Amino acid sequence: MCTHSSFAIVAKTSDRHLNRLRKILHDHCACQEIVEYESILSAMNKLKNKRNLSAIFFRLEEPTIRQLNDLRTIRVLYGHIRLVIIADSDRQRHVLAAVQAGMHGYIPTLLDPAEFDRAVLTVCKGQVYVPASIANAGIVKEESANKNPEDASKLLSRKQQEVFFLLRSGLTNKEIARKFNVSEAAIKSHNVAIYRKLGALKRADFIHY
Structure with a gap:
């Protein structure tokens, strides 16, 4: 069973x-x-x-x-x-x-x-x-x-998960910033943290996840 x-x-x-x-x-x-x-x-x-x-x-x-x-x-x-x-x-x-x-x-x-x-x-x-x-x-x-057995929800904060989803959807930093009503710099900061936690070097690397 x-x-x-x-x-x-x-x-x-x-x-x-x-x-x-x-x-x-x-x-x-x-x-x-x-x-x-x-x-x-x-x-x-x-x-x-x-x-x-x-x-x-x-x-x-x-x-x-x-x-x-x-x-x-x-x-x-x-x-x-x-x-x-x-x-x-x-x-x-x-x-x-x-x-x-x-x-x-x-x-x-x-x-x-x-x-x-x-x-x-x-x-x-x-x-x-x-x-x-x-x-x-x-x-x-x-x-x-x-390949990625650990749940990413344990790696990324809730806000980082939301940003990650939008990145994977193809949105630009400016478009994501508008959605959250924050500066583009704030989104870039989230990107850096996401790249580091997921072991990616650039946005294109997300295709491997």
């Missing part, structure tokens, strides 16, 4: 794979609650009020660069939440990109039902899941999903 109790699903529409996922979570993962969001952005905006989530499952056709960047941001800000992609694509480059982004699982919808169930349970038990064709090739190691 898994110990997780609260999960989230991010999907535009439901399908048979998500129906199967919900059943597995309820029947085998001690699920007490499933929160559902229509988009990654919606989830990002509301996660600050849902810090008790154990895992989030993202239903995608195939992960885009923009989506993976957003998932990196979630990974940094909420490092205690396990992030899993359920995708139609089983291409190696998509799986590897997901793992490099810090995902704890990549589950192709092309898996047979029994393997799909095993994949979900593997993640619920705190392990990393990738398709056997990738894992057996020795390309992906479980440690890859633990």
Whole structure:
């Protein structure tokens, strides 16, 4: 029996794979609650009020660069939440990109039902899941999903978290300063602190989180 109790699903529409996922979570993962969001952005905006989530499952056709960047941001800000992609694509480059982004699982919808169930349970038990064709090739190691294991909320102050999120969204220092009604110098000061705590040298380095 898994110990997780609260999960989230991010999907535009439901399908048979998500129906199967919900059943597995309820029947085998001690699920007490499933929160559902229509988009990654919606989830990002509301996660600050849902810090008790154990895992989030993202239903995608195939992960885009923009989506993976957003998932990196979630990974940094909420490092205690396990992030899993359920995708139609089983291409190696998509799986590897997901793992490099810090995902704890990549589950192709092309898996047979029994393997799909095993994949979900593997993640619920705190392990990393990738398709056997990738894992057996020795390309992906479980440690890859633990590149940034410490929850960034313990590293950054609340204000720094807010600034970090806006930086990752592509806003300039001037635009962020306007949002907070502070000077641009104040935002630059926050940037320096964020760079230091996250081990980044410049704004572009955030793409690796």
